[in-house]
Amino acid sequence: MKTFLTTLAVTAGLAFSVTAEEGPEKVTVGYLNLVNAQLVTKNLGLMSKHMPGVEIEYIKVGGGGDMLRAIAADQIDFGGLGNPPTAIGVARGLPIQGTMVLNMLDFVEAMVVRTDVGIKSFKDLEGKTIAAPFGSTTHYLLLQALADEGIDPAEMKILDLRPNDIAVAWSRGDVDAAWFWEPNLDKAVKDGGNIFMTSGIMEKRGYPTWDVGIVMNEFAEAYPDYVEKFVAAECEGIEFWISNPAKTAEIIAEELELTLEDATRMMRGTEMVPCEKQLTDQYIGTSEARGGFVDTLMATSEFLVSQDRLPEAPSRETFESFLQPQYLEAVVE
Amino acid sequence: MIGKRLSAWLLRRETLLSGCTVALMFAAWWFVTATGLANKLFLPAPGAVWDAFVKAVVKGYQGNTLQMHVGISLLRILTAFAAAVLVGVPLGILMGLSRDARALLNPVIEFYRPLPPLGLYTLLVMWLGIGEESKFALLFLAGLPGVIIATQQAIWNIDPIYARAAKALGAGPWQLLRHVYLPAAGPMILAGMRISLGFIYTVLVAAEIVAATAGIGWMIWDAAKFLLSDVVIMGLIVLGLTGVALDWLMRMIGRALMPWTKREEH
Numbered sequence: 001m002k003t004f005l006t007t008l009a010v011t012a013g014l015a016f017s018v019t020a021e022e023g024p025e026k027v028t029v030g031y032l033n034l035v036n037a038q039l040v041t042k043n044l045g046l047m048s049k050h051m052p053g054v055e056i057e058y059i060k061v062g063g064g065g066d067m068l069r070a071i072a073a074d075q076i077d078f079g080g081l082g083n084p085p086t087a088i089g090v091a092r093g094l095p096i097q098g099t100m101v102l103n104m105l106d107f108v109e110a111m112v113v114r115t116d117v118g119i120k121s122f123k124d125l126e127g128k129t130i131a132a133p134f135g136s137t138t139h140y141l142l143l144q145a146l147a148d149e150g151i152d153p154a155e156m157k158i159l160d161l162r163p164n165d166i167a168v169a170w171s172r173g174d175v176d177a178a179w180f181w182e183p184n185l186d187k188a189v190k191d192g193g194n195i196f197m198t199s200g201i202m203e204k205r206g207y208p209t210w211d212v213g214i215v216m217n218e219f220a221e222a223y224p225d226y227v228e229k230f231v232a233a234e235c236e237g238i239e240f241w242i243s244n245p246a247k248t249a250e251i252i253a254e255e256l257e258l259t260l261e262d263a264t265r266m267m268r269g270t271e272m273v274p275c276e277k278q279l280t281d282q283y284i285g286t287s288e289a290r291g292g293f294v295d296t297l298m299a300t301s302e303f304l305v306s307q308d309r310l311p312e313a314p315s316r317e318t319f320e321s322f323l324q325p326q327y328l329e330a331v332v333e
Numbered sequence: 334m335i336g337k338r339l340s341a342w343l344l345r346r347e348t349l350l351s352g353c354t355v356a357l358m359f360a361a362w363w364f365v366t367a368t369g370l371a372n373k374l375f376l377p378a379p380g381a382v383w384d385a386f387v388k389a390v391v392k393g394y395q396g397n398t399l400q401m402h403v404g405i406s407l408l409r410i411l412t413a414f415a416a417a418v419l420v421g422v423p424l425g426i427l428m429g430l431s432r433d434a435r436a437l438l439n440p441v442i443e444f445y446r447p448l449p450p451l452g453l454y455t456l457l458v459m460w461l462g463i464g465e466e467s468k469f470a471l472l473f474l475a476g477l478p479g480v481i482i483a484t485q486q487a488i489w490n491i492d493p494i495y496a497r498a499a500k501a502l503g504a505g506p507w508q509l510l511r512h513v514y515l516p517a518a519g520p521m522i523l524a525g526m527r528i529s530l531g532f533i534y535t536v537l538v539a540a541e542i543v544a545a546t547a548g549i550g551w552m553i554w555d556a557a558k559f560l561l562s563d564v565v566i567m568g569l570i571v572l573g574l575t576g577v578a579l580d581w582l583m584r585m586i587g588r589a590l591m592p593w594t595k596r597e598e599h
Binding site: 088089107168172174175308310 | 375458472557
């Protein structure tokens with residue numbers, strides 16, 4: 001017991017000896033297993049460049065549901081979330097704030113259907129088995145699309161599977177359709193599937209999906225300058241993506257163990273937004289006036305309430321104060 | 334008669350002490366939530382959990398009522414458990430009686446027994462798909478070793494003099510099994526069965542993670558994804574209570590089948 005107390009005292013002493021000026025000893029970044037510029041930032045070691053002397057740990061997270069759990073369990077400092085898990089997390093009061101746009105989702109997320117099943121419309125999905133990771137952007141779009149077409153989701157079997165489990169189930173022929181994302185999406189397309197619907201088409205129908213970079217409140221309060229450094233590193237990654245597509249494709253291919261050709265195609269399915277553009281009213285907006293992301297979060301949370309996945313939708317102000325453009329503003333200046 | 338026995342049971346020292354523990358836990362739970370010591374997101378108040386329970390019973394959770402979720406899970410658990418007993422007890426008897434059988438089967442059982450269920454499950458999903466087969470296989474494999482090992486040990490422990498005496502009196506192999514081995518090994522086999530049922534319970538959530546759309550384990554997993562901690566805690570309590578009820582049922586069956594093991598309470 002005595003040694004335990006000593007350990008506790010020592011640990012507490014250590015925790016307090018690290019002041020805001022000195023910075024954190026270690027920064028943990030949870031990144032989603034998808035195709036965006038975070039892979040570039042990671043591969044080029046840009047985080048270490050902006051935070052010299054700080055240990056950087058990257059944790060790969062399968063999807064939004066897992067990321068929410070990692071946040072709730074306080075296992076990461078920085079993370080990325082699609083709009084539905086963001087709406088869930090903010091509504092449930094997770095201590096997080098949104099800092100920047102990680103990516104806009106185009107055909108990097110899509111619904112693949114088994115070619116020999118002959119699915120030509122959403123109506124054809126009735127009686128079929130469809131997989132999607134529950135709580136993610138694609139699960140949200142699937143239910144949204146069905147609602148728009150006036151089709152009852154109970155008419156089909158919608159299964160909750162993680163992207164890599166979908167790939168396994170697909171290769172066994174257990175599912176007829178699946179709405180998920182690269183790099184696993186491609187495995188299904190190559191194995192007797194074709195793309196029926198993409199998240200980019202849904203964006204044109206008024207349902208944009210995206211991933212936003214988040215930071216834990218506790219970390220942001222203790223080390224606001226390190227949040228700026230994080231944003232700066234990610235912005236550099238985005239710049240690199242935009243100005244060096246060929247080199248970026250090589251990095252993506254290496255990080256995700258893909259061929260160069262596949263990596264290039266998947267890159268085209270993800271839209272990267274330059275950091276100065278993120279401050280416009282289409283995206284995050286500014287400290288004075290938040291942008292369109294608030295509208296998307298409002299619409300998403302209202303939809304989740306109608307699906308009985310959220311007890312109630314948070315107010316507009318809650319989402320506005322979730323988005324904190326000041327770090328981005330400091331970096332862009 | 335029943336009322337009298339019930340009140341006698343309620344007044345027993347053990348019942349009172351256990352009751353104290355439960356009451357204390359509830360009081361602590363109520364206290365930390367009422368005073369705001371616990372974050373509501375991680376530990377909702379007892380009232381919120383009760384509301385989640387009522388809502389799940391009346392309105393259901395994502396398409397199924399709580400009763401249906403529990404029913405589906407119990408069906409999965411009990412079929413896997415029954416299969417584990419039907420396979421495990423004969424194998425255990427065989428391994429208890431024959432050194433050769435033990436040498437042949439031990440490597441398989443000893444190898445897979447300590448494997449983490451999720452690791453095993455990945456393989457089972459690849460082999461058997463995302464349907465009920467892989468779930469059944471995982472639960473069955475979780476329950477099997479407990480039954481086999483307990484049965485084998487129980488048979489091994491029987492004093493050979495019983496078997497020799499019965500043989501000397503002209504008992505055949507079936508009579509030996511029916512009148513010597515099973516009665517002598519019964520209590521230990523039952524203990525093994527209870528442990529095995531516990532193991533099956535521990536892997537239920539894992540089994541219902543992949544591609545389930547119903548079941549109490551799935552409900553807990555799904556609710557966690559949407560940060561509905563009231564549903565998570567409610568599901569865990571319900572799961573725990575069904576486990577306690579099943580265990581109690583097995584002890585009752587054991588007493589009825591093997592009255593000679595019943596220890597007098599006073």
